[in-house]
Amino acid sequence: MKNQALLNKKPFEINYGQETETEINKLVKIINQTPTLKSLYPPRWLAIKLLESDEDIAQRLSAIPGSTELYTEAQASVESLKKILGDDVDILMADQRYRWINSLVKEVVMKPDQSILTNSDKIDKIVTNRFLGIPIFLIFMWIVFKLTADVSAPYLDWVEGVINGPIARWTTSFLGWIGLGDTWVVSLFMDGIIAGVGGVLVFVPVLMFLYIALAVLEDSGYMARAAFVMDRLMHALGLHGKSFLPMLVGFGCTVPAIYATRTLENKNDRILTGLLVPFMSCGARLPVYVLFASIFFPKNSGKVIFSMYLLGIVVAILLGVIFKRTLFKGKEQSAFVMELPPYRIPTLKGVWRHTWERTGAFVKKAWTIIMATSVILWFLMSIPTGGQGSFANTEIGNSVFASVSKAIAPAFKPLGFNSWEASGALVTGFVAKEVVISTMSQAYAAGEPDEEVEETPTFLEDLGEIVKSFAESTLDTIKSLPLIVGVNLLGEEEEAEPTALMDAIKESFEESSNGNGWLAALSYMVFVLIYTPCMVAIAAEWHELGAKWTWVSIFGQLFLAWLLSFIVFQGGILLGLG
Amino acid sequence: MKKLTIALAGNPNAGKSSVFNVLTGSRQHVGNWPGKTVEKKEGHFQKDGYEITVIDLPGTYSLTAFSPEEVIARDFIIDEKPDVVVIILDSANLERNLYLAVQVLELGARGIAVLNMIDIADSRSIKINKEQLSKLVGIPVVTTVASKGEGISDLMDCIMNIANEVTK
Amino acid sequence: MLALVLQELQKSKEPLSVAALSKKLNIDQSALEGMLDHWVRKKRLIENNAQGEMPANCAACSGHARSCHCSAQCPFIARMPKTYSIAAGERGTDND
Numbered sequence: 048m049k050n051q052a053l054l055n056k057k058p059f060e061i062n063y064g065q066e067t068e069t070e071i072n073k074l075v076k077i078i079n080q081t082p083t084l085k086s087l088y089p090p091r092w093l094a095i096k097l098l099e100s101d102e103d104i105a106q107r108l109s110a111i112p113g114s115t116e117l118y119t120e121a122q123a124s125v126e127s128l129k130k131i132l133g134d135d136v137d138i139l140m141a142d143q144r145y146r147w148i149n150s151l152v153k154e155v156v157m158k159p160d161q162s163i164l165t166n167s168d169k170i171d172k173i174v175t176n177r178f179l180g181i182p183i184f185l186i187f188m189w190i191v192f193k194l195t196a197d198v199s200a201p202y203l204d205w206v207e208g209v210i211n212g213p214i215a216r217w218t219t220s221f222l223g224w225i226g227l228g229d230t231w232v233v234s235l236f237m238d239g240i241i242a243g244v245g246g247v248l249v250f251v252p253v254l255m256f257l258y259i260a261l262a263v264l265e266d267s268g269y270m271a272r273a274a275f276v277m278d279r280l281m282h283a284l285g286l287h288g289k290s291f292l293p294m295l296v297g298f299g300c301t302v303p304a305i306y307a308t309r310t311l312e313n314k315n316d317r318i319l320t321g322l323l324v325p326f327m328s329c330g331a332r333l334p335v336y337v338l339f340a341s342i343f344f345p346k347n348s349g350k351v352i353f354s355m356y357l358l359g360i361v362v363a364i365l366l367g368v369i370f371k372r373t374l375f376k377g378k379e380q381s382a383f384v385m386e387l388p389p390y391r392i393p394t395l396k397g398v399w400r401h402t403w404e405r406t407g408a409f410v411k412k413a414w415t416i417i418m419a420t421s422v423i424l425w426f427l428m429s430i431p432t433g434g435q436g437s438f439a440n441t442e443i444g445n446s447v448f449a450s451v452s453k454a455i456a457p458a459f460k461p462l463g464f465n466s467w468e469a470s471g472a473l474v475t476g477f478v479a480k481e482v483v484i485s486t487m488s489q490a491y492a493a494g495e496p497d498e499e500v501e502e503t504p505t506f507l508e509d510l511g512e513i514v515k516s517f518a519e520s521t522l523d524t525i526k527s528l529p530l531i532v533g534v535n536l537l538g539e540e541e542e543a544e545p546t547a548l549m550d551a552i553k554e555s556f557e558e559s560s561n562g563n564g565w566l567a568a569l570s571y572m573v574f575v576l577i578y579t580p581c582m583v584a585i586a587a588e589w590h591e592l593g594a595k596w597t598w599v600s601i602f603g604q605l606f607l608a609w610l611l612s613f614i615v616f617q618g619g620i621l622l623g624l625g
Numbered sequence: 626m627k628k629l630t631i632a633l634a635g636n637p638n639a640g641k642s643s644v645f646n647v648l649t650g651s652r653q654h655v656g657n658w659p660g661k662t663v664e665k666k667e668g669h670f671q672k673d674g675y676e677i678t679v680i681d682l683p684g685t686y687s688l689t690a691f692s693p694e695e696v697i698a699r700d701f702i703i704d705e706k707p708d709v710v711v712i713i714l715d716s717a718n719l720e721r722n723l724y725l726a727v728q729v730l731e732l733g734a735r736g737i738a739v740l741n742m743i744d745i746a747d748s749r750s751i752k753i754n755k756e757q758l759s760k761l762v763g764i765p766v767v768t769t770v771a772s773k774g775e776g777i778s779d780l781m782d783c784i785m786n787i788a789n790e791v792t793k
Numbered sequence: 794m795l796a797l798v799l800q801e802l803q804k805s806k807e808p809l810s811v812a813a814l815s816k817k818l819n820i821d822q823s824a825l826e827g828m829l830d831h832w833v834r835k836k837r838l839i840e841n842n843a844q845g846e847m848p849a850n851c852a853a854c855s856g857h858a859r860s861c862h863c864s865a866q867c868p869f870i871a872r873m874p875k876t877y878s879i880a881a882g883e884r885g886t887d888n889d
Contacts, residue, residue, distance in 0.1 A: 059730035059763055088703060089733035103690035134796070137689075141831055142795040145824065148723045149794060151761055152821065156719060157752040168812070175810070271874040279808050288808050289841060289876055299869030307870065310841045312880070330869075382805040383841075383878035384814055384829065404868035686827060691834050718823030 070124040097121035099137035180276035193349035201523035202252035210245040213509035243421025246488030250334035262401035266393035287316040297327030326363040331480035343568040463560035463567030463616040491551040570616035577608035635713030637684035643771035688728040716746035
């Protein structure tokens, strides 16, 4: 036997200090005089539990005859100890246990010098540094968007090709085969569903790469540090320190972010954070940025997308500071402690799970909400106004949707985009930000004549082409990786061909802005960033913040969106940037 | 055959179920604590003429009345009076784990402290003087890496020692 | 020791990490976590991991996560670090 153990020769006891011990002994005495109690519980333990006001024990005692005296006596002891010691007895006893353990550990445990920093400590010293922390966070964000934009581009083209090529052809053939060719149903599928839902699904690769990058940052433990650094900034600005946690959730989706504000304890803080969370660019807004950035800023799309995210954060923080000084004056925020998880290498499985779940959510939304709005929109785009044309056989510019959009369009004239397509997309975009894309695809797609393919490829040829082009995209992606460090292997001539939709948008924006297309595009992106994220987010705000603040939020965002877009467009022209 | 009941107590993640599995092997029974939705694991093994029942108490940080798990754990120790309570401790986070150990011992239970996952503590250069710990707390202390089966025979010896004493 | 943890938090002007607090008070990190949890049980600290409960019928992604059994909750809620803050009424009497 290796252990020279004493095998419980003497009972284990912690000394709780003179005053407490006196009371314990008093109670032990009574317990020892009550045989029923003595046989049920170890006397000293029972006395300690009674002094700790243990609810479970109190309840059990009430069922034991002859325990009333003990209980009354214990209550008196608790009261008197509380007076003498100044806090709840259970806290003081727990404190004594911690002290006892602490001195025990000091005697038996030898630890390496705590002043020697572990690798984790060293990394934390840099990434949570008071001055470096925020720049490092921004650099990481920039890398994320650069990666997302560059790496996903070839896949984007691939999905685009698959949807508008084989899938469109198969759908047409199928409709023809069941006898619906040359009816309005073909238009519903082609100009409605494939243009709308397909237009959104094109961006699945973008979202996927964004979610991979975010999952890596989360799983490695860095995201927690980012939250800590940003929270420290918010706290220094007088905002609720923990607000940045919901905001990080907002990068994925605004709705759970609004619900996440529920964990802030103070009502004013909850409302204030709930009002700011929508300014975080959610996943649905990214496709809009990507589309416009690739049309108007093909060389700098990563930077432009990053600026949009940054602008959202800056707007949220600035508004927060203003509101805190005016509408939500409150007492100073208390500090808090954050448990930073240890750094670890992200696992493939973990990253894949996050990516899959989030991308799946995006795809699912395309099949439900976006599908429904695309169909409704197709009808609105097919019903003629002013007696010209007939259902599903009308110039789209004369449809109900175009007429309504044209009525609203002048409001956007000063912002540089007043085509009915762009304005209409902002209206339908209230439903969800993906709808901005699907509306544009539908509106612009219907305007162009259907391309007649001379020789329709067979099903097998189509399948072969899909696989081949996927392999090419992967190769392009691999080649594009060195771009991140500034080495271009792709070469100028290999840059992606603009699609018909991109050409149409470019033309339309150049026209509505008198040749200042890129300023108008920037202004459009800012508008999409700032105004109401989606219907579900409005419902969430209604639920969490109440009707009044929801209206404030909706109109506030609209006003701010208009104002900032105005500043971007008109300011840009004034500075002669156009 | 002489009977012996031992209970395993410990914080969540201290490696309680590894110890339980190595001790009992395949002779396990999983059910619920009476009237509770908390899982109860029970196992058996035989050694030196003893039929030994092992009860895996719910993993808790404390033995207050804060959660049903804590109440179950302490009720078992009070009501069933197991012959030995084996307290599984995460060696790398000893200070926090000892808080539960202290409360088990305050209940008057006959305890054995198991410094589990000692390899992790070693890798972090945390040295624990187990003789001194045993002397100061007044119970036997063994070191194990239960997931690899290391130190289990020491633990077994310790249990049998107490068994002989109890049934003397 | 328990009281010290609470006092340090009340005194602090800015957010702290558990590691920093552990160094400052010279308390082992695991023990400190235990003490923080102790205060949470006593309702003097509030534990917060930024996971507001989502309504069961959240329409934002049409309940994707539940329908494919990937996870029990909204996939966008990342596992965020735990924070502990002082419960209302425990912020000291002087700054009201």
